[in-house]
Amino acid sequence: MDPSALPLGTQVGAWRVLSRGSHGSYGMVYRVERAGNAEAGTFALKLALRQMDPRFEREAELLSRLTHAHVPRLFDQGVWVSPEGVSFPFLVMEWVEGVPLYEWAVRHRVSSRQVLGLLAQVASALAATHAAGGVHRDVKGDNVLVSANGAKAFLVDFGSGSYAGARRLTWRPEPPGTFQYWSIEALRFRWRFRHDATAHYEAGPADDVYALGVMAYRLVTGVYPPPLESKALDAGDGYVRSKRVAPEKQAHMSPKLAALIRQMLAEKPSMRGNAAEVAHALERAAKDAGRQASRVVTRRPKQVAASTLGARLRGWRVGMMWLGWLTAAALAVLWAGSEWTEREVWEEKPMAVLPQEYLGEAEDGGTSGLASTAFKLHEDTKGSESTRGAIGLEMPKTPLPGQRRPPCKRYEVEVSGGCWHALQDKIPPCDEDTYSWKNRCYLPSPSPRRPATSEPP
Structure with missing residues (x-):
C-alpha cells in the first residue's frame, strides 16, 4: 500500500483517513478523524513517504516544545505498518484551514x-520557536497558511527544523530549506567551504529572521530581492558588493513596512533584531502606521531592456562552467553592501505569471511542503558514479528497478517510461540524491509490492 495514496477509510494508528491533503517531498498529509470519536473534529495526519524517516522524530520533538497560537499543535505521533510490513512514521497535528501566503495575496487586495x-504573527511564532531552542530553517510563503478572512497566519512545516542537541541528518555544507531564502552568511559559508566535504553550516535564529525578510519582500513586490551583480567568480569572498533595490522602489507601500523589510534583510545579523523584537516592531507599526498603511500595496511598473533576461541566463551558463549549478544559483541570489538605492535591475514579472521554469519555488504543499529527500527505493538504486553530476543525477533513459510504471497517479509525472514525483519546493540545482529534468527536481515513485484491492469507489 503506497503511503502517498492511502484509500479513504484506512486506519493509521487511532486515526481514520477522511480525505487526501497536500503532497510534499517527505510526507503526505491526510485529513483524519479519531476512530470512534468523530465528534472531536478533524486533524492533519502527516505520513512519511520514506520508511522510518528520522526527520519525523525531530519534527515531533520540536513541535512538542511549542504551544503558540500561530503554530499547529501536535496531538499524536506513531508508526504505521503497511500491509507489506514496512514501517512509516506519522504525526497528527491541528488541522489548519488556510491558503498559502503568496496565493492568498494574489487573490486579495492586500494593504x-x-x-x-x-508578518508579526509569523515573527511571533518564530520567536517562540527560538525561545524553545529551535530553528525553523525553511521560512517562506509556502510554509505560511492564511485564513480565508486574512486575520490569522500559521507557520507550518517544521520538517526542516532543528533544535539544540538534535543529531545531524544531512552531510552537505549548506543548510536545508529553499536557497532563495538562505541568509547572506549562509551563502558566504557555502562559497568559502565549497571544496570542504566536512564543513557544515549551523543555521540559527538570524537565518530565520533573514528568510522572513525575503518572504516579506517577495510578498509585497512579487519578486525576490535582486541577485548578485557578479563580475568575478573568484573575487575575494566569492561575491562582488552590489547595491540593493529598496522594496518601496518596487511597490507602493507604507514607509514603516519598507523600513522593517530592509531591517530584516540587513547584511549584519546583529542589525536585523531577534524574532521577538521584529514581531513587536511589526505589531506596533500595524497600529501606528497611519492612514497610508490601509492603502492597497501595488507594484510599480518597470522599464528595463528586453535583453536582460537573456543576459541573466548567459551569466548563469558562465557560472556553471566554473562553479556548478549550486554555487551559481547561490550567487544568483546573494547580494551584499550597506546601501539601498533606486538602481535599475533586471526585470522580473510577478511570480503569479512568471513561467514555471523560472519560479523560485512551486506552489505550496501545505504542511508537508518540505525540502527534498529520497525514497528507500532511490537509496537502493542510485546511478553509478559515471552518471552522477556534482549536483543531482541525470534523468535515466529507462525506468529504475522497482519504479512504478504507467499508468501513473494523477500527482505523478511520466518520464522515460517511469513515474516520478516532482519535488514541489525544489528547482535545479537539485540535491545530489535527486534527479533533474526540464528545470525540476524529481524522485522515482516506488512500485507497490502488490496491486491495491481497497481503492474507494
Whole structure:
C-alpha cells in the first residue's frame, strides 16, 4: 500500500483517513478523524513517504516544545505498518484551514497594515520557536497558511527544523530549506567551504529572521530581492558588493513596512533584531502606521531592456562552467553592501505569471511542503558514479528497478517510461540524491509490492 495514496477509510494508528491533503517531498498529509470519536473534529495526519524517516522524530520533538497560537499543535505521533510490513512514521497535528501566503495575496487586495499584521504573527511564532531552542530553517510563503478572512497566519512545516542537541541528518555544507531564502552568511559559508566535504553550516535564529525578510519582500513586490551583480567568480569572498533595490522602489507601500523589510534583510545579523523584537516592531507599526498603511500595496511598473533576461541566463551558463549549478544559483541570489538605492535591475514579472521554469519555488504543499529527500527505493538504486553530476543525477533513459510504471497517479509525472514525483519546493540545482529534468527536481515513485484491492469507489 503506497503511503502517498492511502484509500479513504484506512486506519493509521487511532486515526481514520477522511480525505487526501497536500503532497510534499517527505510526507503526505491526510485529513483524519479519531476512530470512534468523530465528534472531536478533524486533524492533519502527516505520513512519511520514506520508511522510518528520522526527520519525523525531530519534527515531533520540536513541535512538542511549542504551544503558540500561530503554530499547529501536535496531538499524536506513531508508526504505521503497511500491509507489506514496512514501517512509516506519522504525526497528527491541528488541522489548519488556510491558503498559502503568496496565493492568498494574489487573490486579495492586500494593504500594508494587513501585511504588517500577518508578518508579526509569523515573527511571533518564530520567536517562540527560538525561545524553545529551535530553528525553523525553511521560512517562506509556502510554509505560511492564511485564513480565508486574512486575520490569522500559521507557520507550518517544521520538517526542516532543528533544535539544540538534535543529531545531524544531512552531510552537505549548506543548510536545508529553499536557497532563495538562505541568509547572506549562509551563502558566504557555502562559497568559502565549497571544496570542504566536512564543513557544515549551523543555521540559527538570524537565518530565520533573514528568510522572513525575503518572504516579506517577495510578498509585497512579487519578486525576490535582486541577485548578485557578479563580475568575478573568484573575487575575494566569492561575491562582488552590489547595491540593493529598496522594496518601496518596487511597490507602493507604507514607509514603516519598507523600513522593517530592509531591517530584516540587513547584511549584519546583529542589525536585523531577534524574532521577538521584529514581531513587536511589526505589531506596533500595524497600529501606528497611519492612514497610508490601509492603502492597497501595488507594484510599480518597470522599464528595463528586453535583453536582460537573456543576459541573466548567459551569466548563469558562465557560472556553471566554473562553479556548478549550486554555487551559481547561490550567487544568483546573494547580494551584499550597506546601501539601498533606486538602481535599475533586471526585470522580473510577478511570480503569479512568471513561467514555471523560472519560479523560485512551486506552489505550496501545505504542511508537508518540505525540502527534498529520497525514497528507500532511490537509496537502493542510485546511478553509478559515471552518471552522477556534482549536483543531482541525470534523468535515466529507462525506468529504475522497482519504479512504478504507467499508468501513473494523477500527482505523478511520466518520464522515460517511469513515474516520478516532482519535488514541489525544489528547482535545479537539485540535491545530489535527486534527479533533474526540464528545470525540476524529481524522485522515482516506488512500485507497490502488490496491486491495491481497497481503492474507494
